[in-house]
Amino acid sequence: MDYLYYPDLKNRVVQMLPFTTLLSIDKESPQPIFLQIANNVVNIIREGQIKPGTMLPGTRELAKLLNIHRKTVIAAYDELYAQSWIEVIPRKGAMIAQNLPDLKPQRWNEPRSGSYGEFLAAPFYQMETHTPIVSVPGLRSPEFIIDGGYPDSRLAPLDLLNREYRSRSKLASARKWLPGSLGGGSPLLREALVAYLLESRGLNIEAQHTMTTHGAQMSIYIAASLLLQAGDAVIVGDPSYFMANMVFEKLGARLVKVPVDAWGMDMDAVEQACKKQQINVLYVIPHHHHPTTVTLSPQRRMRLLELSRKYNFAIIEDDYDYEFHYNSAPYLPLASSQHEGRVIYIGSFSKSIASSIRIGFMVAPADFIRQAIQMRMIIDLRADHVLEDALAALIQNGDIGRYLKKANKAYFDRLNNLCTLLDQELKGIVSFERPSGGMAIWANFNEAYPLAKVADAAISKGLYISSGIHYHGNPQHNNSIRMGFATMNIAEMNAAIEILCKVLKAKI
Numbered sequence: 001m002d003y004l005y006y007p008d009l010k011n012r013v014v015q016m017l018p019f020t021t022l023l024s025i026d027k028e029s030p031q032p033i034f035l036q037i038a039n040n041v042v043n044i045i046r047e048g049q050i051k052p053g054t055m056l057p058g059t060r061e062l063a064k065l066l067n068i069h070r071k072t073v074i075a076a077y078d079e080l081y082a083q084s085w086i087e088v089i090p091r092k093g094a095m096i097a098q099n100l101p102d103l104k105p106q107r108w109n110e111p112r113s114g115s116y117g118e119f120l121a122a123p124f125y126q127m128e129t130h131t132p133i134v135s136v137p138g139l140r141s142p143e144f145i146i147d148g149g150y151p152d153s154r155l156a157p158l159d160l161l162n163r164e165y166r167s168r169s170k171l172a173s174a175r176k177w178l179p180g181s182l183g184g185g186s187p188l189l190r191e192a193l194v195a196y197l198l199e200s201r202g203l204n205i206e207a208q209h210t211m212t213t214h215g216a217q218m219s220i221y222i223a224a225s226l227l228l229q230a231g232d233a234v235i236v237g238d239p240s241y242f243m244a245n246m247v248f249e250k251l252g253a254r255l256v257k258v259p260v261d262a263w264g265m266d267m268d269a270v271e272q273a274c275k276k277q278q279i280n281v282l283y284v285i286p287h288h289h290h291p292t293t294v295t296l297s298p299q300r301r302m303r304l305l306e307l308s309r310k311y312n313f314a315i316i317e318d319d320y321d322y323e324f325h326y327n328s329a330p331y332l333p334l335a336s337s338q339h340e341g342r343v344i345y346i347g348s349f350s351k352s353i354a355s356s357i358r359i360g361f362m363v364a365p366a367d368f369i370r371q372a373i374q375m376r377m378i379i380d381l382r383a384d385h386v387l388e389d390a391l392a393a394l395i396q397n398g399d400i401g402r403y404l405k406k407a408n409k410a411y412f413d414r415l416n417n418l419c420t421l422l423d424q425e426l427k428g429i430v431s432f433e434r435p436s437g438g439m440a441i442w443a444n445f446n447e448a449y450p451l452a453k454v455a456d457a458a459i460s461k462g463l464y465i466s467s468g469i470h471y472h473g474n475p476q477h478n479n480s481i482r483m484g485f486a487t488m489n490i491a492e493m494n495a496a497i498e499i500l501c502k503v504l505k506a507k508i
């Protein structure tokens with residue numbers, strides 16, 4: 001680093017402020033000392049204790065006063081100079097800048113306090129939402145959250161991902177990208193996906209058949225936007241993933257609901273629907289269906305492909321939960337079989353690594369992906385390609401594969417634990433089918449225990465549990481919720497279920 005030259009003039013008159021107090025240093029603080037000094041100088045300028053045009057002590061002098069190395073003072077002055085708080089006067093030293101770098105916005109009318117209230121004065125298109133927004137500012141998170149099925153980020157290799165991110169962010173700033181070249185995601189991750197999806201799911205694809213998104217949800221939105229217009233028909237399960245239904249409804253599509261049983265979507269009902277009307281899209285969750293956790297059987301997979309050919313509709317295959325299987329191996333996706341370009345395949349690392357790592361992906365024929373990239377760029381110009389590059393490195397060096405094996409083992413134990421707790425502690429109150437994989441149990445509560453009341457009573461005891469509002473509308477599932485078993489370890493889940501038992505066994 002080139003140090004600026006701050007001479008010490010023996011005979012210079014410097015307004016002597018109590019610098020030892022004003023620039024007090026905390027040697028225990030994780031913030032470097034040079035930055036503490038620079039920040040303290042900025043503070044005393046802002047407070048008006050030191051005026052523009054005032055000379056600062058020479059570096060030797062200040063180092064002596066503060067009992068630190070002179071190089072530290074030089075670094076602090078360099079920092080202040082770089083931010084334009086000080087000027088360097090040749091042969092004189094460092095002076096507080098005449099024009100301080102704090103730009104005050106100019107007034108153009110009388111500002112009013114509280115200019116935002118509850119309502120937008122202009123009309124806007126309100127969404128009919130079934131998603132309760134629980135993150136009210138100021139609301140403290142409860143101690144335990146029984147979620148709908150998320151991974152435990154404490155098990156995920158986030159430290160390795162951060163390390164890769166750090167080293168790659170330096171490289172990224174040196175690299176130049178053509179405009180638009182990152183709209184489809186990080187080229188490295190798209191390449192890594194080709195090998196990863198071949199090995200894990202038998203998908204025979206090239207990078208041009210892939211794109212990344214901020215999670216599977218964004219892929220659903222983009223795919224649906226290209227496939228559906230107002231009035232078009234989309235087949236969904238009854239029940240189905242409510243956030244996908246909201247996307248289809250937002251686009252003006254009609255939901256054609258077909259029953260879901262222990263083997264997945266009922267294909268006879270699909271065929272009947274196709275005979276009655278033109279179907280544009282079928283949305284299917286082949287593994288651990290949301291919410292019921294059932295897996296689509298191989299026979300129904302074959303039938304679904306035949307029907308898509310016969311009635312010429314596209315399939316959105318949302319395989320959000322492919323990685324976690326406990327009793328049996330997963331089935332290869334519809335996308336890996338002969339589908340003649342009708343399947344849009346969607347997956348997510350947000351579901352396998354951590355919900356805060358927003359990386360999902362879409363696989364489709366190249367012309368669809370090109371359009372999908374354009375669509376994505378309307379709402380989000382480019383991916384977080386540094387994070388995606390870091391993930392690509394972890395996929396390639398096997399870290400992700402190793403982590404998934406360990407997480408599978410931990411989640412299997414957590415599933416067993418929750419099943420035992422529900423069987424032993426909540427017999428007669430909660431009924432469920434043990435899932436073969438995934439991160440949640442579909443739990444049906446006895447009608448005598450209305451979930452809305454259970455949720456209310458539980459939150460006051462430090463436990464969040466869903467009221468099941470998402471699945472209302474289907475009378476069979478009016479009192480059912482997904483109980484995620486992955487985010488909490490066994491001790492935490494035991495404590496959460498203890499609270500739930502108390503709530504249920506008290507008179508609701």
Ligand SMILES: Cc1ncc(COP(=O)(O)O)c(C=O)c1O
Binds near residue numbers: 218350
């Ligand atoms: C069936 C299904 N698809 C997609 C998603 C969205 O996943 P992501 O977090 O990757 O956006 C979810 C989230 O819960 C889901 O349950």
